[in-house]
Amino acid sequence: MPVPVGILTVSDACSRGLAADTSGPALERLLIDKGGGHWAVVARLVVPDDKQLIAAAVREWCQPLGAAPGGAAGCRLVIIAGGTGISPGDVTVEAIEPLFSKRLWALATAMVIGSLTITPFAALSQVAAGVVGAAVVLAVPGSRKGSVENVQQILSVLPHAVDTAGAQDGTRGLHTSSGTPASKEAPAPVPAPAPGAKCGCARADEAGDGDASAGVPTAHGLSDKLGDSVVRRARKSPYPMTPVSEALDMVLSSVGVGPTASISLGELRPGQVLADDVVALENVPGYRASVMDGYAVVAADGPGVYPVRAAATAGSGEHAEMQPGEVVRVATGAPLPPGADAVVMVEDTELVSSTAQGDEESRVRLLASGQVVAGQHIRPIGYDQQKGAVVLPKYTAITAVGGEIGALATSGNITFAVKSPPTIAVMSTGDEVVDTLAEPFAKYLPFGAIRDSNRPALLAALRALGCPTVDLGVVKDDPDVLASTIRTALETCRGVITTGGVSMGERDWLKSVVEQRLGGKIHFGRVAMKPSKPTTFATVSAGGSQANSEGFVFALPGNPASALVAFHMFVAPAIRKIAGHLLGVDSSDPTRVLGVLRPSVTAVFDSEDIVLDRVRPEYVRGILAWDHTASRWAVRIMDRRQQSSRMANMQSANALISLPVGTDEKPAVLRNELVTAIVIAAVHF
Numbered sequence: 228m229p230v231p232v233g234i235l236t237v238s239d240a241c242s243r244g245l246a247a248d249t250s251g252p253a254l255e256r257l258l259i260d261k262g263g264g265h266w267a268v269v270a271r272l273v274v275p276d277d278k279q280l281i282a283a284a285v286r287e288w289c290q291p292l293g294a295a296p297g298g299a300a301g302c303r304l305v306i307i308a309g310g311t312g313i314s315p316g317d318v319t320v321e322a323i324e325p326l327f328s329k330r331l332w333a334l335a336t337a338m339v340i341g342s343l344t345i346t347p348f349a350a351l352s353q354v355a356a357g358v359v360g361a362a363v364v365l366a367v368p369g370s371r372k373g374s375v376e377n378v379q380q381i382l383s384v385l386p387h388a389v390d391t392a393g394a395q396d397g398t399r400g401l402h403t404s405s406g407t408p409a410s411k412e413a414p415a416p417v418p419a420p421a422p423g424a425k426c427g428c429a430r431a432d433e434a435g436d437g438d439a440s441a442g443v444p445t446a447h448g449l450s451d452k453l454g455d456s457v458v459r460r461a462r463k464s465p466y467p468m469t470p471v472s473e474a475l476d477m478v479l480s481s482v483g484v485g486p487t488a489s490i491s492l493g494e495l496r497p498g499q500v501l502a503d504d505v506v507a508l509e510n511v512p513g514y515r516a517s518v519m520d521g522y523a524v525v526a527a528d529g530p531g532v533y534p535v536r537a538a539a540t541a542g543s544g545e546h547a548e549m550q551p552g553e554v555v556r557v558a559t560g561a562p563l564p565p566g567a568d569a570v571v572m573v574e575d576t577e578l579v580s581s582t583a584q585g586d587e588e589s590r591v592r593l594l595a596s597g598q599v600v601a602g603q604h605i606r607p608i609g610y611d612q613q614k615g616a617v618v619l620p621k622y623t624a625i626t627a628v629g630g631e632i633g634a635l636a637t638s639g640n641i642t643f644a645v646k647s648p649p650t651i652a653v654m655s656t657g658d659e660v661v662d663t664l665a666e667p668f669a670k671y672l673p674f675g676a677i678r679d680s681n682r683p684a685l686l687a688a689l690r691a692l693g694c695p696t697v698d699l700g701v702v703k704d705d706p707d708v709l710a711s712t713i714r715t716a717l718e719t720c721r722g723v724i725t726t727g728g729v730s731m732g733e734r735d736w737l738k739s740v741v742e743q744r745l746g747g748k749i750h751f752g753r754v755a756m757k758p759s760k761p762t763t764f765a766t767v768s769a770g771g772s773q774a775n776s777e778g779f780v781f782a783l784p785g786n787p788a789s790a791l792v793a794f795h796m797f798v799a800p801a802i803r804k805i806a807g808h809l810l811g812v813d814s815s816d817p818t819r820v821l822g823v824l825r826p827s828v829t830a831v832f833d834s835e836d837i838v839l840d841r842v843r844p845e846y847v848r849g850i851l852a853w854d855h856t857a858s859r860w861a862v863r864i865m866d867r868r869q870q871s872s873r874m875a876n877m878q879s880a881n882a883l884i885s886l887p888v889g890t891d892e893k894p895a896v897l898r899n900e901l902v903t904a905i906v907i908a909a910v911h912f
């Protein structure tokens with residue numbers, strides 16, 4: 228049995244989502260690659276440089292399994308990366324030393340000596356090693372390189388150290404070792420774990436908005452335990468502030484490209500993508516066709532008076548061979564008689580005589596004004612479509628322009644291999660939310676109620692992407708109903724979008740429902756962005772017709788602008804991936820809407836200066852347009868009132884202006900500065 232390991236990254240920046248945690252993954256990789264199968268990383272966490280939080284995590288992980296009411300983690304090795312420098316903010320060693328029942332001086336020294344052979348800066352790290360409960364706990368520098376180099380020095384002796392540490396403490400755990408230094412420090416408030424909980428592998432750090440977490444993974448993930456009273460809810464969100472790019476990576480690596488289906492022309496819809504090249508089965512035109520209404524002639528005959536032979540209108544059958552000295556009346560699109568090599572427009576002729584009944588042309592004059600050149604006004608065979616040529620290549624997206632469906636109709640194929648946008652169900656949640664799509668229409672709102680704007684907006688946005696939709700209505704804040712509605716929807720739909728109930732409120736149940744009722748995995752529960760911070764993405768094993776596949780749940784924030792921004796940032800790319808849109812297109816050309824990600828353009832900021840948020844990167848709703856005078860993109864803010872509760876700031880928006888976190892050096896974006904605009908809808912020219 229591999230030995231359970233916990234890896235704790237201590238970093239203010241990582242916990243705030245402002246930097247990616249690279250040492251945690253690197254240490255895990257080291258143990259996997261070089262640990263000879265001895266280790267299994269069962270817990271990874273990022274916490275800020277906070278003594279209480281570091282100690283709480285170590286204490287929790289080093290408890291024996293089942294010792295505490297559900298909180299024990301049973302880790303036998305804990306590696307802490309970061310917070311070992313000599314600045315006042317580095318508190319890792321101070322946090323863990325009081326927990327040590329035994330200091331492992333020599334182990335720490337071995338790490339220092341080894342590292343000193345690599346860099347003299349190793350002398351500036353306060354590495355530490357000790358025993359906590361039955362576990363060996365190491366504190367190593369926070370840099371990816373430094374952390375790995377230190378652990379590498381002692382990797383070969385670690386298995387023995389861990390064995391011995393377990394043996395020396397008969398109680399095997401902190402829990403029963405009251406009186407050890409560990410028990411002297413008050414534990415940080417930890418959300419109540421479930422009975423029997425053990426180390427999860429979810430990361431649980433905390434960041435953003437100056438708050439700090441006590442989150443430690445439990446059997447039910449990080450969410451508040453359903454059934455617990457409000458007094459036991461987490462008072463800080465245990466969900467890491469995931470950087471936007473990481474969140475997007477998690478989404479795109481969790482959803483796979485959808486299946487290919489063979490469908491008929493009438494079933495083609497905008498949003499689908501061709502899964503194969505479509506080859507023309509026939510020439511268009513399949514015959515030499517007239518481009519004008521007029522007369523088929525022999526060009527060498529030249530101007531003069533000619534008898535008119537049987538008329539050829541489009542669709543009329545084949546002609547007899549044409550003779551020099553005669554003309555054949557033809558309509559646009561009609562086949563030319565064999566022998567004709569040009570068409571003269573009716574405007575370049577005059578009637579000379581008609582039949583006795585006066586209902587048919589007898590002779591016409593080809594006027595000298597009309598030049599007659601061989602080949603004139605004739606479409607040769609295969610002019611528009613060559614048999615055997617690729618009409619539309621694989622990855623072509625079907626658009627609402629109609630050109631693709633038209634070209635496919637012309638190709639002569641009966642069926643087409645396509646990937647389609649998935650069926651998605653949409654639900655609004657909230658006791659206060661009044662249905663705006665179902666009868667009867669609420670003419671007057673009860674006090675405290677709000678009309679549902681999220682569901683209609685999301686259903687429309689999904690349809691625009693080509694998704695078949697299922698409307699789940701408005702669901703009350705009731706965990707049972709929420710769970711059963713989502714579960715049932717996932718039997719027929721690839722994914723469910725909910726809005727509301729994902730933040731810190733006493734009736735914000737979505738995360739708990741996903742983890743505890745649906746057995747889902749929350750990949751992220753908060754994103755470092757403004758708006759849409761509590762955006763949650765989870766995968767859930769589906770039943771019904773979707774059995775054996777994973778459904779996904781996007782639990783979007785209730786605030787309307789937050790829900791829509793999150794939709795465009797995360798849901799729309801997932802849908803485009805499932806539908807088989809080409810990955811990685813030319814992002815410099817925003818008119819190309821192919822691709823999983825919408826393109827970003829650099830644009831001039833054409834609005835009053837805007838103060839940057841100091842914690843979260845912001846996605847401001849804007850209108851992107853081509854500035855014809857200056858030949859550049861310009862973007863202006865839709866609506867200065869960018870509150871996430873205000874749906875109106877999304878209207879007419881075709882771009883999200885991606886603004887960085889503000890700093891003392893760069894507190895604002897000024898008019899005429901360059902910004903990045905993410906295109907979310909058709910751009911204006």
Ligand SMILES: Nc1nc2c(c(=O)[nH]1)N[C@H]1C(S)=C(S)[C@@H](COP(=O)(O)OP(=O)(O)OC[C@H]3O[C@@H](n4cnc5c(N)ncnc54)[C@H](O)[C@@H]3O)O[C@H]1N2
Pocket residue numbers: 655656657659660677678679680681682726727728729730731732735758759760761783784785786787789871872
């Ligand atoms: N203590 C904290 N409170 C909040 C935090 C936080 O970090 N700590 N985050 C805030 C942020 S940011 C957002 S965004 C919201 C997200 O809230 P929820 O997703 O839990 O959504 P609700 O609480 O259910 O509703 C929020 C808001 O939106 C209105 N709403 C909900 N559904 C709809 C709908 N379908 N149509 C129109 N409006 C809707 C609802 O009435 C509320 O006003 O949490 C903050 N709080």
Ligand code: MOO
Pocket residue numbers: 756757758759760761784786789871872
């Ligand atoms: O993320 Mo909330 O979406 O800031 O309002």
Ligand SMILES: [Mg+2]
Pocket residue numbers: 727728729730731732735785
């Ligand atoms: Mg809420």
